[in-house]
Amino acid sequence: MQVPSAIQDRLLLRSVSAGDASAFGVLFDKYSAKIYRFIFFKVSSKETAEDLSSQCFLKMWERIKEGDEIKNLQAWLYRVARNLVIDYYRGRDKEELPLIYQLEEEEYSALQVDPDRQINLNDLQKLLSLLSVEVREIVVLKYIEGMSVREIANVVDKSAVNIRVILHRAMKELKEHVVEHKFK
Amino acid sequence: MQDKLLKQFKNLQNVAPSSAWQETTRNFLLSEIKKSSLASGVYNNVEQSGNWSEKMFEFGYRLRSMLPSPAKAVSFMVLVGLIGGSAMAAQASVPSDKMYKFKKFYEKVEFLTATSVEDEASINLKHAGKRQEELGKLMEQSKAQGDQASEKIAKDIQEVTVALSQNVTAAEKTLSIVKEEKPGVAAELAKAVTETSQNAIEVLNKVSDTTNTDKTNNLEQTLTETKKELVKAEDKGLQVLVETVVAPVDNASAPAQTTSTDKVESKVVSPEELNQMLTKKIDRIDSEISAVKDKINDSIKTEIAAKIEIPKTAVEVAEAKVLIDKPVEAKKILEEAKNSLANGGSVVDALAKVQQTSLLVGQADLAVKAAEVKTAEKSAIQATSTTPNVVKPIEKTDTSTSTVDKILKSSLTEGLDGTTTLEEVILQKTDEFGRDLTSGTGDSLVFPQL
Numbered sequence: 259m260q261v262p263s264a265i266q267d268r269l270l271l272r273s274v275s276a277g278d279a280s281a282f283g284v285l286f287d288k289y290s291a292k293i294y295r296f297i298f299f300k301v302s303s304k305e306t307a308e309d310l311s312s313q314c315f316l317k318m319w320e321r322i323k324e325g326d327e328i329k330n331l332q333a334w335l336y337r338v339a340r341n342l343v344i345d346y347y348r349g350r351d352k353e354e355l356p357l358i359y360q361l362e363e364e365e366y367s368a369l370q371v372d373p374d375r376q377i378n379l380n381d382l383q384k385l386l387s388l389l390s391v392e393v394r395e396i397v398v399l400k401y402i403e404g405m406s407v408r409e410i411a412n413v414v415d416k417s418a419v420n421i422r423v424i425l426h427r428a429m430k431e432l433k434e435h436v437v438e439h440k441f442k
Numbered sequence: 443m444q445d446k447l448l449k450q451f452k453n454l455q456n457v458a459p460s461s462a463w464q465e466t467t468r469n470f471l472l473s474e475i476k477k478s479s480l481a482s483g484v485y486n487n488v489e490q491s492g493n494w495s496e497k498m499f500e501f502g503y504r505l506r507s508m509l510p511s512p513a514k515a516v517s518f519m520v521l522v523g524l525i526g527g528s529a530m531a532a533q534a535s536v537p538s539d540k541m542y543k544f545k546k547f548y549e550k551v552e553f554l555t556a557t558s559v560e561d562e563a564s565i566n567l568k569h570a571g572k573r574q575e576e577l578g579k580l581m582e583q584s585k586a587q588g589d590q591a592s593e594k595i596a597k598d599i600q601e602v603t604v605a606l607s608q609n610v611t612a613a614e615k616t617l618s619i620v621k622e623e624k625p626g627v628a629a630e631l632a633k634a635v636t637e638t639s640q641n642a643i644e645v646l647n648k649v650s651d652t653t654n655t656d657k658t659n660n661l662e663q664t665l666t667e668t669k670k671e672l673v674k675a676e677d678k679g680l681q682v683l684v685e686t687v688v689a690p691v692d693n694a695s696a697p698a699q700t701t702s703t704d705k706v707e708s709k710v711v712s713p714e715e716l717n718q719m720l721t722k723k724i725d726r727i728d729s730e731i732s733a734v735k736d737k738i739n740d741s742i743k744t745e746i747a748a749k750i751e752i753p754k755t756a757v758e759v760a761e762a763k764v765l766i767d768k769p770v771e772a773k774k775i776l777e778e779a780k781n782s783l784a785n786g787g788s789v790v791d792a793l794a795k796v797q798q799t800s801l802l803v804g805q806a807d808l809a810v811k812a813a814e815v816k817t818a819e820k821s822a823i824q825a826t827s828t829t830p831n832v833v834k835p836i837e838k839t840d841t842s843t844s845t846v847d848k849i850l851k852s853s854l855t856e857g858l859d860g861t862t863t864l865e866e867v868i869l870q871k872t873d874e875f876g877r878d879l880t881s882g883t884g885d886s887l888v889f890p891q892l
Contacts, residue, residue, distance in 0.1 A: 279475040286468050294459040308463045315471055323478055377450050379457065386454070401451040419612045422559060426619045436447060 267331040275322050282322075285331065286315060292403055293339050299386060299398050300343045310342045336399070336413040388435050393428045400425055536576050536583075537598040560627050563616040566609045567638045573606035574645045581652050599653060600661050603646065607668040610639055614675035621682050629686045629710040636679030636719055639672045643726065646672070670804075677797055680719065684793050687711055717783055720792055724780055727799050731776065734769045734806045768806035772799045 273281035293314055298307035317338050321328060328334045377385070386394055396414060399405045400421075407425075411418045532541035532548065549569055556562040580599050587595070613635050621628040646669050653661070687710065779795035782788065 274475070277475070277478075279472045282475050283468060283472055286471060290464055290467070291458045295454070295457050298457060299454075304460075308459055308467075311459065312463075312467050312470075315467065319471055319474060377453075379453060382450060382454055383457075386451075397451075398454075401448050402454045404452075417612075418553075418562065419615055422619055423615055426622070432447060 264330060264332070271322065271328055271331060274319075275325070282319065285318075289332070289335055290315065293335055295402065296336060296395070296398060297339050297343060299383070299394060299402075300391065301346065302387070306346065310339065310346060313342055314339050330412065332405075333409065333412040340395070340413070385432065385435060385439070389428055389431060393424055393431070396421060396424050397428050397432075533572075534579075536579050537601045538594055559616050560620055560624065560631055563613040563620070563631055564634065566613040566616075567634050570606055570609035570613070570638050570642060573602050573609060574642055576602045577606070577645050577649055581649060584653050596653065596661050599649060600664050603649070603661075603664050603668050606642055606646075607671045610635070610642060610675045611671050613638070614678050617678060617682055621686065625686060628682055632679045632682035632686065633711050633715075634679075635675055636683060639676035639679060640719065640722055640726075643669060643672050643676065673800065676723065677800070680723070680793055681797075683711060683716060683719075684790055687716070716789060720779075720783060720789065720796060723796055723800075724776060724783075727772070727776055727796065727803055730803045730807070731769050731773050731799075734803060734810060737810045738766065738769070738806075768802045768809065772802035772806065775799045775802070 267285065270281040270285050274285070290311060294307050294311045297310045297314075298304065301307055301310070314335060318328070318331075318335065386397065389397060392414075396410055399410045399413065400407070405413075407418045407421045411421050414421070416424075528541070528544055532539075532545035535541040535545050549565075549572075552565050552569075553562060556565055577599065580595055580602065584595050584599075613631075617628065617631050617635050620631055646665055650662075650665055775795050776799045779792045779799065782792045782795070
């Protein structure tokens with residue numbers, strides 16, 4: 259029988275707080291790429307995403323070191339990542355804006371996608387960036403990270419019904435974008 | 443297209459940090475942990491504990507240590523029994539009861555058992571049913587206390603009404619999603635949403651009739667807003683039912699044979715049930731039309747009559763037109779819908795007409811309320827004003843003025859009966875007496891006392 263992911267995390271966290279560095283390593287391996295992706299789709303800069311991801315795990319260690327309990331590690335990490343991105347943009351000038359603002363007009367007009375064919379990662383990212391930041395993060399968590407609606411609700415502090423409605427609208431919006439940028 | 447696109451999104455999982463960053467960060471963090479562990483004297487030998495089987499043993503040991511002892515297990519079962527018993531006992535509670543929080547908590551726990559979107563919607567509808575029961579109990583309490591009904595009961599009613607609105611709205615929103623994503627179960631959910639909304643509207647109407655809404659300022663507003671939400675949910679439910687049950691059958695058969703009785707072949711809802719739901723809505727709208735008409739008549743005959751001036755501006759003419767015309771128009775369309783259903787006409791058409799009627803009644807009701815507010819404001823200004831009315835009525839010295847009054851009186855009654863509109867009356871009067879009543883510059887007339 260497979261131990262549920264949340265229970266695994268709690269056992270590992272308990273080991274970390276007992277000084278087991280390898281348990282922290284297991285948790286880092288499990289979540290580092292996920293947190294990096296979550297941040298990357300928000301900031302669109304590889305370096306910034308790596309930097310903020312490092313800070314996220316450092317905060318995790320600091321919290322464990324202080325003896326504070328983390329009840330749901332996955333939700334906690336995503337929440338910390340969200341806040342780090344918010345703080346990052348607060349402290350930045352206007353020129354450093356998310357991908358959606360950085361993309362040039364021509365890049366969008368050049369964007370051509372066809373869901374029946376393999377879309378390259380770059381075009382998928384561009385398509386994703388057409389969604390608003392709030393909607394995009396929910397789409398990332400649902401369709402890229404495969405989280406359940408309830409888990410997402412826990413991360414973004416919204417009700418499950420709200421999340422479903424947002425996802426439903428996001429799908430409609432994406433369909434429209436696909437039609438607009440369909441490969442001709 | 444949606445599924446293909448979503449599958450492609452999965453490919454974005456390939457977006458990953460560089461292995462160099464991962465390695466560096468990992469090593470840095472692990473060294474920090476080791477340093478801290480050594481400094482604080484906590485040193486765990488798991489990492490040095492050797493091979494894989496030992497690590498698994500360690501893991502198993504820790505897992506076992508988390509398992510409860512027999513005493514803990516028995517205590518847990520007793521606790522579960524207590525919780526279950528309390529949950530049962532809390533079912534009859536209302537907001538001011540101590541057990542009510544427990545009831546709400548138990549309801550939240552219920553959502554954890556939901557395995558699908560439609561399950562959640564069903565739980566929301568089940569909770570909406572409980573809110574209706576609570577409203578029934580609160581109404582009884584209110585009746586028992588009569589005029590002494592406490593402010594607390596009014597606040598409880600308000601709280602339950604808001605919760606009822608949230609439950610039904612959540613189910614209605616889910617219905618939109620289910621309709622597109624799981625059409626197979628949409629009809630069943632639509633039926634449940636429609637029935638719950640209709641029952642809830644009936645309960646709220648009873649609450650409006652029996653409760654003193656003056657006890658809290660916002661109760662009346664909350665009731666009105668909740669009714670609007672419920673009507674919206676009812677409309678959505680009926681719409682989905684017709685689209686998923688009747689419309690496909692309609693499309694399958696010849697377009698000319700669109701009757702209400704021979705189209706509905708769904709196991710979810712029988713033709714009689716669908717007709718019953720539509721008839722229920724029609725009857726309710728019918729009584730709403732009568733209520734609006736009564737309000738207009740009452741206002742004109744009693745309070746407003748002496749104070750409202752004949753509309754002068756185009757806007758006022760339009761407002762007055764809404765006031766008189768909408769209920770008449772609504773009644774007419776509603777009769778068409780009734781006849782259509784009774785004679786086995788298209789259910790789709792009947793629903794469209796009912797929805798149109800509902801809209802008209804809503805507009806008329808708003809117009810009546812606006813007129814009442816205006817009148818109240820004017821009365822207040824007149825009561826506080828130290829100077830006589832600025833706009834003086836035309837002196838009724840000559841016979842022609844009394845003729846104006848007489849014609850207006852009869853025309854207004856005609857307007858209410860649906861034969862002439864107020865605008866037509868006004869325009870007719872303008873021509874007849876050569877006075878431009880819609881320009882806002884002429885003398886104003888006072889409505890005759892009916």
